[in-house]
Amino acid sequence: MSALRIYVPGDAAAVACGADDVALAFAAAARKRNVAIEMIRNGSRGMLWLEPMAEVATRRGRIAYGPVTPTDVDGVLEAMIADGGPHPLCIGVPDEHPFMQKQTRLTFARCGVVDPRSLDDYRAHGGYAGLARALEKTGEIVDVVTRSGLRGRGGAGFPTGIKWKTVAEAKADRKYIVCNADEGDSGTFADRMIMEGDPFVLIEGMTIAGIAVGATKGYIYVRSEYPHAIAVLNDALHMARRGGVLGGSVMGSSFAFDIEVRVGAGAYVCGEETALLDSLEGKRGVVRAKPPLPAHKGLFGRPTVINNVLSLAAVPLIMDKGAEFYRDFGIGRSRGTMPIQLAGNIKHGGLFEVAFGITLGELVDDIGGGTLSGRPVKAVQVGGPLGAYFPRALFDTPFDYEAFAARGGLIGHGGIVVFDDGVDMARQARFAMAFCAVESCGKCTPCRIGSTRGVETVDRIIAGIERAKNLDVLTDLCNTMKFGSLCALGGFTPYPVMSALTHFPEDFGAPTRLEAAE
Amino acid sequence: MTMRIGARQPWDAQLATELIGAHLGGEGILLPILHDLQSTFGYIPEPTVPMIADALNLSRAEVHGVVTFYHDFRHEPAGRHVLKLCRAEACQSCGGDELAARAESLLGIKLGDTTANGSVTVEAVYCLGLCATAPSAMFDGRLVGRLDPAKLDGLLAEAER
């Protein structure tokens, strides 16, 4: 009999919930029973409330159990040996779980399925088909990406194809592909999951970008808070070089491309693309004035494509299946799918990839199952620390760049953080200002000084000191920051602040509607 | 980067020279050098600033400016253990503020400080990417999700051992 194949995620979120101990327990339990097992540390499928979720390969496909603790392992192993037999923790075939069935997994098709440290497994699941296609018609890559409608997933939503075209047309002795893996937004972890669960898709996407624009060197700038992702990426890069898909001759072609991982140092602002480039150059992460655009003068003054992990990871499939295939998902000017991250006080938190157009309410209530605490949802923050707080009244907003903008919000990198009715929105507004003060690069006064003034002003409002006057001061301050800041750190911090104030005035000491009516 | 507490070396100028030298010739090498120094010595020892400046043909002020800009780089050694508590929004929504307050009151220090006996440094971190299994923490490089008072107390006890 061949060895029993068991999957225990090596994803950081699974590990944080005990996956390493569970993996050790499986090894020990198997030894005790004298059964041969083959253990694969896969990525997470994204049903994070079920982590650590262990799986076994059976004749009926993979069968999952979760959340597994080391004390459950003996019983779970017994069920696994019985060809994926019943157990109280059994959740059946993971792909048949309602949370998975409601998704359209394009970028995350392989995440949680494959062994992230196996190039063969990646290839067996369709990997490198996109690059092979791209090599057949290198002159068309930029056009395909443009026609797919892909927009940057890092936050700003800029059309990826147009960015690539600018770099492709620029003349220079050297060009660069930079992957923005700084993922600093609270409530987001999709980049991390791809890097840990399917690193080759990012490597393939960057390689295609390099061939498209004529760059031979790529950097992945990963935040230091992601040690697991850094380790997986470095292993994968090593394997890609050995496998001939990276290096002097990419897949036997005349194209050379190589990638290096660089590690950030705990500065949120380094996620901003020009600050990131300065950081890569070994400087302080200070935002550069634009123009020049990075596409013209980027890393070391050379034309540079800088894209988010998810933007680059979407490309292999687009090349393989065609621009139309991708573009046919989504609504309006938001084409394709978005890996949405359900986070915070939510029952079914995790990674949910779906075509644009699903409403916020469906995501939070139907998919996410409401709060983990069981209390009513009071507010959700969409798009990270610079994103607006939305009340339930706005839950009909479709997930779409323009629809969110029209309601004074942004989708950013696709993170949704849920808060129950215990949250004090004045405190959240204070935090937004405090975070901006801590993370400001210091270049513009409204951001650097305004945020500190903002904290003080919210404090006065909370303390009930000259409330009306200080609310005006806060509103003024937000306007100054919005229009006088060079980048979105200072410029968008007013979103969480003003949305909290607009939608939850009672938390700022305003009479509640009931009191006002009396 | 991740702290390898056990691997912390006492100050050694020769070793620092070697660590810096290993990067020479590459592009944009200042951050990689600083990460290597910190993971070796546990902080960025002051004497390395002029050494780096010389090796990279930068002014001391420039190197100092970079070292102080980034939150990760320490100017003095941390405690024997480092506990990072996530203070960002997703963790706030699940009681992260209360846990931070608990750690502060149990240890009698503020976030950012080290206990008097040098056993543990407690710091704020803004998101560890574990936002669906919040609140989150990192203890000496080990990730902890679904943090609650009992788990926190366990980590603090471990720090005293």
Ligand SMILES: Cc1cc2nc3c(=O)[nH]c(=O)nc-3n(C[C@H](O)[C@H](O)[C@H](O)COP(=O)(O)O)c2cc1C
């Ligand atoms: C303060 C700030 C932080 C940012 N952080 C990130 C980040 O962590 N990851 C990211 O991909 N983009 C981030 N961005 C957006 C980038 O500046 C840029 O738009 C993005 O890297 C472009 O890639 P894309 O077109 O693929 O989205 C940030 C922007 C600002 C202003």
Ligand code: SF4
């Ligand atoms: S808005 Fe803030 S972070 Fe952005 S460039 Fe200005 S000072 Fe720097």
Ligand code: FES
């Ligand atoms: S907000 Fe705490 S881990 Fe993301």
